[in-house]
Amino acid sequence: MDTVILSIDQGTTSSRTLVFSPQGDVLHSAQKEFPQIYPADGWVEHDPEAIWETTLGTLNDAYAFAKNNGAKIAGIGITNQRETTLIWNRETGKPLYNAIVWQDRRTAEHCREIKERFAEAKLTAKTGLLLDPYFSATKAAWILDHVEGARLLAQRGELAFGTVDSFLIWRLTGGKTHATDATNASRTNLFNIHTQDWDEELLDLFNVPASILPEVKDCADDYGLCTVLDEDIPILGVAGDQQAAAIGQNCFDKGDIKSTYGTGCFVILNTGSECITSKNRLLSTVCYRLNGQTTYALEGSIFVAGAAVQWLRDGIQIIKDAAETEAMCEDLESNKGVYLVPAFTGLGAPHWDPDARGAIFGLTRDTGRAEIARATVESVVYQTHDLFKAMSEDGVTPTSLRVDGGMVYNSWMVQHLSNVLDIPVDRPKVLETTALGAAYLVGLQAGLYKSLEDVKDNWLIDKAFTPDMVPDTRDSLITAWSKAVGKVLIS
Numbered sequence: 063m064d065t066v067i068l069s070i071d072q073g074t075t076s077s078r079t080l081v082f083s084p085q086g087d088v089l090h091s092a093q094k095e096f097p098q099i100y101p102a103d104g105w106v107e108h109d110p111e112a113i114w115e116t117t118l119g120t121l122n123d124a125y126a127f128a129k130n131n132g133a134k135i136a137g138i139g140i141t142n143q144r145e146t147t148l149i150w151n152r153e154t155g156k157p158l159y160n161a162i163v164w165q166d167r168r169t170a171e172h173c174r175e176i177k178e179r180f181a182e183a184k185l186t187a188k189t190g191l192l193l194d195p196y197f198s199a200t201k202a203a204w205i206l207d208h209v210e211g212a213r214l215l216a217q218r219g220e221l222a223f224g225t226v227d228s229f230l231i232w233r234l235t236g237g238k239t240h241a242t243d244a245t246n247a248s249r250t251n252l253f254n255i256h257t258q259d260w261d262e263e264l265l266d267l268f269n270v271p272a273s274i275l276p277e278v279k280d281c282a283d284d285y286g287l288c289t290v291l292d293e294d295i296p297i298l299g300v301a302g303d304q305q306a307a308a309i310g311q312n313c314f315d316k317g318d319i320k321s322t323y324g325t326g327c328f329v330i331l332n333t334g335s336e337c338i339t340s341k342n343r344l345l346s347t348v349c350y351r352l353n354g355q356t357t358y359a360l361e362g363s364i365f366v367a368g369a370a371v372q373w374l375r376d377g378i379q380i381i382k383d384a385a386e387t388e389a390m391c392e393d394l395e396s397n398k399g400v401y402l403v404p405a406f407t408g409l410g411a412p413h414w415d416p417d418a419r420g421a422i423f424g425l426t427r428d429t430g431r432a433e434i435a436r437a438t439v440e441s442v443v444y445q446t447h448d449l450f451k452a453m454s455e456d457g458v459t460p461t462s463l464r465v466d467g468g469m470v471y472n473s474w475m476v477q478h479l480s481n482v483l484d485i486p487v488d489r490p491k492v493l494e495t496t497a498l499g500a501a502y503l504v505g506l507q508a509g510l511y512k513s514l515e516d517v518k519d520n521w522l523i524d525k526a527f528t529p530d531m532v533p534d535t536r537d538s539l540i541t542a543w544s545k546a547v548g549k550v551l552i553s
Contacts, residue, residue, distance in 0.1 A: 190346030299503025310495030
């Protein structure tokens with residue numbers, strides 16, 4: 063090992079730090095899980111100190127591995143769960159409240175109130191987003207309104223707002239850098255994705271003071287020095303997890319598309335310099351910003367994917383390990399008419415119904431563990447189909463798909479995805495594409511790569527899946543799924 067990159071991947075259920083070679087190989091990985099907090103129906107929180115401690119623990123582990131192997135560290139990259147919101151005291155660094163997670167729906171009523179006095183289409187024109195609790199603006203306002211004295215402290219300039227990337231950058235640099243990147247900023251509902259700046263009208267709308275906002279930088283940029291290790295190391299790359307995965311999947315050309323299956327599922331389609339406005343409630347967002355040039359994307363967001371499998375394991379305890387689901391799916395000739403709609407925290411794109419709740423349909427005396435497990439895995443595939451259908455109605459019809467995330471280790475699931483979408487699906491050799499994308503950004507800023515074309519040389523395919531399902535079967539499965547979804551929709 064000569065030169066390596068440390069990549070922090072702070073996710074919804076765990077924090078990880080990976081060590082990458084410049085060729086994109088995973089040399090080492092350290093991971094620590096942390097608890098989920100559910101204070102009320104539809105509320106999801108994280109302890110900010112648990113986020114920090116698990117991140118710092120894995121970073122120290124990765125750093126020790128690099129130094130023990132005599133490697134030079136080119137820099138640190140950060141990718142993170144997006145939209146999750148924190149506000150902390152600038153002097154003490156202590157958060158005012160738990161991190162409000164992207165899945166949290168507590169501000170649904172606030173969003174409805176805003177819709178009555180502000181046209182959602184106007185907000186979408188500025189941000190590419192919708193008026194939904196998913197995004198950071200109403201989360202930040204909630205903290206300011208519900209923590210005693212918070213608004214007074216904000217007026218005095220004593221508070222800092224940020225998504226998880228900003229919070230980690232602040233802690234890693236000892237409070238010297240309060241910054242975010244353009245991809246994370248684009249998920250707040252406070253950032254104008256066309257002017258690439260915080261929007262004063264939106265700050266007034268959501269009652270979020272400008273004094274608490276971070277500086278917005280390019281994805282590959284100087285974010286200051288990490289000073290918490292035995293040597294100071296520059297932080298050189300930052301991107302929200304889904305955009306980082308698109309970078310890790312080398313989605314650099316207009317029309318390239320990837321789908322990540324982690325806690326949630328997120329489909330991102332590179333639209334180049336054109337910002338496409340969806341007519342079917344998909345999101346327009348920043349794919350990445352490099353050297354001041356913005357590349358846009360069309361995105362579909364599914365709130366529950368791998369989280370549904372986690373529910374099988376931890377919630378109803380019908381499996382001990384997620385890997386069991388592959389054999390359970392394979393052993394069944396069909397789904398026996400059982401459909402799970404995993405609306406545990408509402409439904410995301412293209413429905414955007416925060417009040418929908420999960421349900422299982424088609425249960426009989428013959429239904430057992432395997433049928434429920436298969437229905438859970440299938441639900442992720444059908445939700446992806448809903449996104450692709452919306453994209454098609456927006457005039458975009460992908461002809462192939464690149465996938466990543468923990469769920470795609472399940473080859474049955476990926477084959478079913480290819481069948482239902484009726485297009486080829488490629489699984490890369492390196493599945494850690496989220497952390498890899500952050501590492502590529504470091505490499506670009508550090509000069510390890512001259513351009514995105516250099517990065518492309520590293521992408522290798524593990525397995526290609528092609529559709530082998532007859533059209534009538536596909537159509538009947540999709541029709542039955544659509545009926546099940548229709549039964550849980552409320553808004």
